[in-house]
Amino acid sequence: MLSTLGNSSEKYLWRVLENTDFLKGEKLIYVAGYSFVDAGIAEVFLDDSMYTIDGHKCFHAKITAESIGVVGAVLNVHDSWESYFDSASILPLKFRRDVIEGKYTLEENITFDQDSQKVYVNWKKKDKPEIHYEEYPGMKETIDVISGYYFLRTINFSNLEKNARINFNGFWEKKAYNFDIIYLGEEICKTKFGNIKSFVFSPIVPENSFFRGDNPVRFWISDDENRIPLKIKANLKVGSVKVNLTDIEKSKSKLQEVNN
Numbered sequence: 001m002l003s004t005l006g007n008s009s010e011k012y013l014w015r016v017l018e019n020t021d022f023l024k025g026e027k028l029i030y031v032a033g034y035s036f037v038d039a040g041i042a043e044v045f046l047d048d049s050m051y052t053i054d055g056h057k058c059f060h061a062k063i064t065a066e067s068i069g070v071v072g073a074v075l076n077v078h079d080s081w082e083s084y085f086d087s088a089s090i091l092p093l094k095f096r097r098d099v100i101e102g103k104y105t106l107e108e109n110i111t112f113d114q115d116s117q118k119v120y121v122n123w124k125k126k127d128k129p130e131i132h133y134e135e136y137p138g139m140k141e142t143i144d145v146i147s148g149y150y151f152l153r154t155i156n157f158s159n160l161e162k163n164a165r166i167n168f169n170g171f172w173e174k175k176a177y178n179f180d181i182i183y184l185g186e187e188i189c190k191t192k193f194g195n196i197k198s199f200v201f202s203p204i205v206p207e208n209s210f211f212r213g214d215n216p217v218r219f220w221i222s223d224d225e226n227r228i229p230l231k232i233k234a235n236l237k238v239g240s241v242k243v244n245l246t247d248i249e250k251s252k253s254k255l256q257e258v259n260n
Contacts, residue, residue: 014114015089015141019154019227022059024048028228029247035239040067040077042243044149051084053093058084061146077101083146090154092147100126110171112142119171138176139169153227157183157199166201180204182215189220189230192246194257197223198230225252 025048032040047060060082067077077100084094092112099106105126112119117138124131143151148168155166165180182202189198202215219232228251232243248255 014086014091017088017090017151017154019156020087020090022046022150022153023250023252024050024059025250027247027249028245029249030243031246032241032243034241038069040065042066046150050087053084056086056093057088058093059087059150060084061150063146075102081146083144085144085147085150089141090143090147090151091141092144095144095146110144112138112144112171114138114142117142119176121174134174136171136174136176138171139178142169142171142176144171149229152181152201152221152229157221157223184215184218186223187220188258189222191230191244191255193248193255195259196220196230196255197258199223222255224256226255228255 024046026046028044030042030044031038032042042063042065045062045064047062049060051058051060062080062082064081065077065079067075079101080096080098082096083092085092091114093114095110095112097106097108099108106123107126108121108123110119110121117140119136119138119142121134121136122131123134148170151168152166160166160183162183162185164183166183167178167180169176169178171177180203182204184200184202187198187200188195189200198220200218200220202218205217216235217232218234220230222228222230228245228248230245232241234241
């Protein structure tokens with residue numbers, strides 16, 4: 001059995017979400033590219049097994065990513081991220097990163113104490129022996145990037161009005177933060193699997209010199225029982241970055257192509 005650090009005496013009522021019956025064993029493959037050049041490939045896999053952490057029945061999801069093509073020859077990227085998150089609330093209890101990005105390396109383990117709203121981190125560089133132990137304040141219902149990916153898929157988007165905001169409390173790079181995603185409405189998304197009816201969203205990004213236009217980052221989620229993220233597009237000052245779903249293994253149902 002996996003375990004977390006301690007147990008807080010101040011417990012709060014964990015949320016219970018609908019639509020959390022993800023299909024265990026689901027595997028999604030994405031290819032990322034800059035302009036017309038493929039730059040990386042990522043696999044999102046939901047474990048066939050369930051795990052118990054401090055009495056919570058948990059999913060285990062893992063994302064692996066690596067650089068390919070010309071980019072891979074220049075910048076060696078091999079990343080692995082994984083999360084154990086409660087099956088009813090989709091709140092994380094454990095998160096791990098194993099990162100190789102050129103000369104930058106990192107091994108990071110995070111424990112989320114959702115009851116006391118604290119985050120415990122230990123990390124090290126691959127080429128150095130010392131391990132760093134740190135504690136950070138979290139926020140109520142803090143998510144990591146993977147549990148956030150699955151949390152989005154639990155929402156009944158049909159009940160949202162256009163331009164509605166979805167709020168998240170997240171933790172990344174040693175910092176807890178609050179951010180919003182705007183629901184932009186329904187749209188037909190062109191994919192490898194045909195034209196798929198989808199919901200469109202845009203995270204609110206601070207003004208900076210990298211992006212251009214209104215809602216510069218957008219992503220599309222299939223409008224069906226799968227609720228699969230189909231595509232991400234970021235408009236940059238120079239060119240654009242796209243992430244496209246290219247393969248699906250073990251989904252609830254086949255993506256349904258529609259006619260424009």
